Amino acid sequence: MDVFCGIDWAEGHHDVAVIDGTGKLLAKCRIGDGLEGYQVLLDLLADHGDSVESPIPVAIETGRGLLVATLRTGTRQIFAVNPMAASRYRDRHGVSRKKSDPGDALMLANIIRTDMPMHRPLAADTELAQSVAVLARAQQDAVWNRQQVCNQLRSLLREYFPAFLEAFKDKQGGLARPDARRILAVAPTPALAAKLPLSRLTAMMKRAGRRRNVEADAERLQQVFRREAPHQAPLVEEAMGKQAAALLLQLDAVCEAVADLAQATEEAFRAHPDAPIMLSFPGIGSQIGARILAEIGDDRTRFATAGGLKAYAGAAPITRASGKRHYVGRRFVKNNRLNHVGHLWAFASLSGSAGADAHYRRRRTGGDWHMQALRHLFNRMLGQLHHCLLARIPFDETIAFPSAPQPTTGTATV
Template sequence: MKVSCGIDWASDHHDAAIVDNTGSLLAKARIDDTAEGLAELLQLLAEHGDTAEAPVPVAIETSRGLLVACLRAAGRPVYAINPMAAARYRDRHAVSRKKSDHLDAMVLANILRTDAAAHRQLPADTELAQAVAVLARAQQNAVWDRTQAANKLTSHLREYFPGFLAAVGVRREGVCHPIARTLLAAAPTPVQAARLTRAQLRSLLKKAGRKNTLDAEADRLHAALRLPQMRQLPLVEQAMGRQTLALLRQMEAACTSADDLAEAAVESFEKHPDAEIITSFPGLGTLSGARVLAEIGDDRSRFADAKGLKAYAGSAPITRASGKNMAVLARRVKNQRLAGVGYMWAFAAMSHSDGARAHYDRRREAGDRHTAAQRNLFNRMLGCLHHCLTRRVCYSETVAFPAPSDAQLTEAA
């Protein structure tokens, strides 16, 4: 690597520094976060040997933004350096702990000069894979927003309308269920709920999409909403009802966003050539498969082997050894989104794969807790996924979990 570039980014401008293989500063510039600024940066790189055949690598403290997207689209290797790592490198160049944007850009450039092999280049994912990543992550964010809004609404209802929670609590979705949302919009206070007739309840159930046993459900709600409960003062109760409608509108928006983004993520995911392989695994549907693809991408050179993928997902344990002391611990630094979908994947796989269930049971018998056994199963499934994606084959139960040999059965007995 003869020349390397470091960019200290900000919201409206960026500081760039170019150094040679001895660490000497060749050029520096402050560019705007505009098309003109990008052109100025590209011109600066071209003046110092940047070509299509040998592009100058760039280090920057983020993996997102228009500047990063344009540099990646132009075919330049971009390294996203963790800000905590960059802060520790800074002490190597200035023990006085001084700091400036120009110095930070030089530090980033020198990281590539000395330790490029220790850092991960941003993957060369296809345009479709990047689109799936945007939609899948946005959908997951919307789900988190929906959960937060539902928790706020539930907490608020406990303060003045616990009877409503008791009436709709039989449903797994709670206040997020369409019936609960429709009822609450029509009657946000205990007084209004108690005044609902069976005919009105039946109409609201129809509006919420209920088709079967309307009369029985209307009778149940009619009785449940009239049960005695503690009450706030009338004016206070009315004010809290208005607050409920405001919280309900926020939750409705989050529910709509989550549903719309889920549909868009699934639609894009199904167009990807890896979709058939990913969804062939037990426990992975189209939405969870889209989340997996969003985090691992489709650049097969990103992970040299399955171990790298497992470490990235946090399913592989980490060993800490010093002298005679050794501890094997769960990995904390990981891709949290991929780890989150991994637990759901492992839990669902146990219901659709006899081999996965047997693997989980063996780990439990060996002394693992539920979470550790799930993580171990996720680790096993990730290894199978890496194998299938690399060789372009679908999942096979007999290959992933082969039947034990006679010798193994005899030893176990």
């Protein structure tokens, strides 16, 4: 007898429903979010035939957390149903629009009972791949947080200290640079910055790691800081300086987190067997490769075809056709992290691959705007990555971008 389980996940408790192949409710319960609750759930599944040889599939509205990690032991299939998709299924079971946690658990169990082939189970990624995913996503979040704090600090400096923004506007990294953060920590107001002697500016830049053109850049900074400019009232300027110092503490912390997570991510990624294949592709370094591996995993059965992977990444177009209307456009439902790193990969490959650059320029000549051409290049490179990972072979420029046949010249001889 086929048995299915649905779990309505919540922060403090979880509702469980177990049904048979006809949809009959066999058992239901509410468990706590802890070891005792998880054991009650496993015992309940075992009472209804769950075993290593024939595990009961489970549908739940999340794909992470300790509960999911507990259920993923062995070969059990876990279906993480999107909450939006679950809400659509809810209308199939009643028109009154009623909702309850036990009812949602029953509805989730019925989803995999009736439409299991339409839903993809969680990938059986290795432990190393899962650890790379945790680190790569954390590093990406830290980079986004760093930019957010930089934007807040920049907005504040525009109000009372625009000369500091001008001093570092053409420098890579901007306000997140070590020398910029060190100078701003010592002189958070225009009055203090104007009093900085050249020797101290030079010393701070060297302590921040600068090795080239230090003296010339220190003279430039001193000139910028001492230039005549409008000022806030002294007390207001001092208060804004304290606010900038507080934001700077946050920026220092997030910059340190970005660096630490980047190092840990690179170490974990290079230890993975897929790393040499990914690194053979133009435009893929340790960070981009780790982010790609984090989103596609190393379960090669997850994407049966390259088209499935392209659709998951949002690189493949979507078609909407009805009657005489036919529309082809980009996908809006996709893995946003993979789509984001895909554009970084495509852009970086332009300088590392003559074939990729020629493909991009050919698309641009054909009428594509910049992002369209990059998306099309990402689509092509993603298909090549799917093939190389399955075949366990590195990237080959001559195969990936074969040169066009040259036209023959002269007269043919008989």
